[in-house]
């Protein structure tokens with residue numbers, strides 16, 4: 017995909033978000049577009065950056081670290097981690113310092129504790145979201161809805177973590193709306209302002225249900241090569 021294609025796709029996605037906001041009576045400035053660049057190379061990120069995009073979502077620790085190095089000349093480029101994070105890899109993310117905008121997939125008190133220790137060691141207050149498994153899928157990571165309260169309290173106890181909100185990926189084969197609504201209710205119950213939900217195929221529904229961040233990969237960068 018050419019840099020021009022990425023720029024055009026980015027504009028089209030931003031227009032979809034803005035239109036969904038308009039229909040829902042929301043201010044488009046309330047909804048951040050996270051460009052999900054996993055599997056695509058640094059040149060794809062560079063093309064989106066040149067088109068004005070600043071924050072990118074990555075799912076794999078080593079891939080994120082390599083891209084951050086390859087793109088070190090872009091001073092205000094930021095990454096959010098949206099994949100499953102193993103505790104023993106937390107340090108590679110906190111070492112990125114200010115280039116790491118947030119970790120959106122905290123789903124256990126043990127992971128929070130490790131992240132808090134590593135963030136404190138880097139002198140950071142690290143913004144985090146909790147990933148919630150609203151669809152209760154056995155194969156999916158994320159905290160179950162009934163365990164959110166306990167995890168909220170555990171994360172809030174760490175001074176080097178700043179709990180901002182909740183994130184979810186609803187079941188692929190179901191209507192996402194009730195899942196997005198459930199996430200918003202959980203966030204409201206805990207006075208959490210940020211809601212990361214909605215992807216290429218369902219971002220309009222997510223905006224209608226209150227998303228403050230949509231995570232879009234395919235509609236910006238094209239289809240991902242399937243893993244070998």
Ligand SMILES: *Cc1c(COP(=O)(O)O)cnc(C)c1O
Pocket residue numbers: 052054075098099185215216217231232233234235
């Ligand atoms: C890959 C991914 C996305 C982007 O999905 P698209 O359908 O390509 O827009 C969003 N969120 C998470 C957690 C992902 O892993």
